[in-house]
Amino acid sequence: MAAGRKGSRTVQAAGSPVVLGPAALAALQAWTIAEARHVRHFILGDENTLRHCLPELQGHVPALREAHIMAVAPGERSKSVDVCHALWSHLAAEAADRQAVLIALGGGVVTDLAGFVAATYKRGIPVVNVPTSLLGMVDAAIGGKNGIDLDGIKNVVGTIRQPVGTYVHVPFLRTLGKRELMNGVAEMLKHGLVNDAKHWKAVCAAALHDLKALEPLVLRSAEIKAAIVDEDPQDADKRRLLNFGHTIGHAIEARSWESPQRGLLHGEAVAVGMVCEAWLSWRSELLAREALDEITVVVRERYRPHHLDPVDHHRILQLMANDKKNADDRFRFTLLEAIGRGRINVEVTAAQVSAALDHYRLLMRDGPKEAV
Ligand SMILES: NC(=O)c1ccc[n+]([C@@H]2O[C@H](COP(=O)([O-])OP(=O)(O)OC[C@H]3O[C@@H](n4cnc5c(N)ncnc54)[C@H](O)[C@@H]3O)[C@@H](O)[C@H]2O)c1
Ligand SMILES: [Zn+2]
CATH class of the missing domain: 3.40.50.1970 (Rossmann fold)
Structure with a gap:
């Protein structure tokens, strides 16, 4: 700096x-x-x-x-x-x-x-x-x-x-x-999750309507984004850290604009994606259960639940496939090893993505206890 x-x-x-x-x-x-x-x-x-x-x-x-x-x-x-x-x-x-x-x-x-x-x-x-x-x-x-x-x-x-x-x-x-x-704010939460646990805590605790309180956090998030870009200007590897929440989030965003319920803003879809992908991180034995629960609570408190229909799964997977699918039916995700530490290039199957969408759907319907 x-x-x-x-x-x-x-x-x-x-x-x-x-x-x-x-x-x-x-x-x-x-x-x-x-x-x-x-x-x-x-x-x-x-x-x-x-x-x-x-x-x-x-x-x-x-x-x-x-x-x-x-x-x-x-x-x-x-x-x-x-x-x-x-x-x-x-x-x-x-x-x-x-x-x-x-x-x-x-x-x-x-x-x-x-x-x-x-x-x-x-x-x-x-x-x-x-x-x-x-x-x-x-x-x-x-x-x-x-x-x-x-x-x-x-x-x-x-x-x-x-x-x-x-x-x-x-x-x-x-x-x-x-x-x-x-x-x-969804992108700020993501910056904390993939790169800086202290920033995650600070964004979670901030009074978001208070611009004076928000200002240093906005600047810190901009700094995190800049630092990651600086390490990987051409988007070859490190920058993929920023994809956390986005592999599923992008597809959910695109799907939401095809359906009669109102379309989601990018950050709203990323919030859904972060819950799904934190769950995938836990299921892949990268992330501790307590960390998953903490992320889930924070997102639920701040973002309206998004209604996912089981019949949407196929379409969401199709939208993901248009983007990034590997030849062998697997997707490459950025997942979390801990709050504050992302890991790029984790392979995830279509069936696991579908299970993550199920997790989100049940979570929003029944609350956290039913979701395990
Ligand atoms: N290039 C990248 O790396 C990158 C990364 C993320 C998103 N994007 C792109 O960014 C776009 C979304 O950006 P966005 O969410 O800022 O959308 P946006 O530019 O449409 O802004 C959102 C709304 O807020 C209004 N607005 C902006 N500043 C305002 C202010 N200070 N006061 C009152 N109104 C204000 C705008 O007029 C608009 O209506 C998408 O097209 C997305 O693809 C690009
Ligand atoms: Zn984004």
């Missing part, structure tokens, strides 16, 4: 600085003056982030007051080829050259989209991430993965390319809704 300007600290994620803390936006102002004073600045946001966060950004970063603003509609649907086309055209019509800087002000949708547009416009212009959602701050804005969706498949087109900087300013979360906040 490097000391940054007073009130901020800077960590590296694959050579890309992530500036954390109350003075993060002051650091962005300093960077803009020093490195990008004479270039054109384009800020990309969605309608919510431009309304709630742009005045604060420009208040702290006067160098961006003259920036050209580009708006997209909020939501996943903006991660599309059509929206990219509109943004590329817009940049070209404004005669943006290769020195132009694109500043992404928003949640994961905006940073994923901006990262891809910046990677491809004129063969690449610099992008700066200013995440405004909790999921963005602790996850999506860090690591350089960007991309868009195609034919209903998420993130199928994209690149890995680092932003020139990421500036994490926690007060933006003031206007974020509770459901969106809990969406990001």
Whole structure:
């Protein structure tokens, strides 16, 4: 970790600085003056982030007051080829050259989209991430993965390319809704589970509505994500630690959008996935029973139970298979050896996944005693 300007600290994620803390936006102002004073600045946001966060950004970063603003509609649907086309055209019509800087002000949708547009416009212009959602701050804005969706498949087109900087300013979360906040908390819990038992305890104990209490935990989570990316920029091995809860979680998320009950947010599905995968860790004799119980209680207290139908199992397995199945009917999971220690590349069979889904279903129906 490097000391940054007073009130901020800077960590590296694959050579890309992530500036954390109350003075993060002051650091962005300093960077803009020093490195990008004479270039054109384009800020990309969605309608919510431009309304709630742009005045604060420009208040702290006067160098961006003259920036050209580009708006997209909020939501996943903006991660599309059509929206990219509109943004590329817009940049070209404004005669943006290769020195132009694109500043992404928003949640994961905006940073994923901006990262891809910046990677491809004129063969690449610099992008700066200013995440405004909790999921963005602790996850999506860090690591350089960007991309868009195609034919209903998420993130199928994209690149890995680092932003020139990421500036994490926690007060933006003031206007974020509770459901969106809990969406990001799931990733924070995951960071604790795979990497840092103390962080897990702290997130479990935190008053999540109290931004002052939450701030150091958000920064710690961003730091954990950055450190893991730094060890494995190209997503070859160590970064798989971050997949805990996601192998089953992704499939449950996709399935939830196919069924009549409301679709799950990513973090809500990951919460379900973490219960299932903690159970798999216990069944694989990696994780102690007490640790499984602790994880289960925490998730049950914080997230609404998700109704899983036994007839969904087949479809969930199919969605998982589209993603990551090995030739021999096995999946490769990231599981837990303990709270605070993940293990990558654990082989799990389809039958075990099905048993984990059964476990979750019975747990939500009957409570913990019936679930063993
Ligand atoms: N690149 C990666 O490594 C990575 C990692 C995780 C997720 N993602 C992607 O991130 C996306 C999800 O990100 P998300 O959950 O941030 O979604 P999002 O960007 O859609 O933001 C969620 C909602 O919150 C609003 N919002 C954001 N900040 C706000 C603020 N400060 N005040 C009020 N409203 C605010 C947005 O307008 C939106 O309506 C997905 O597309 C996912 O694929 C990418
Ligand atoms: Zn995730």
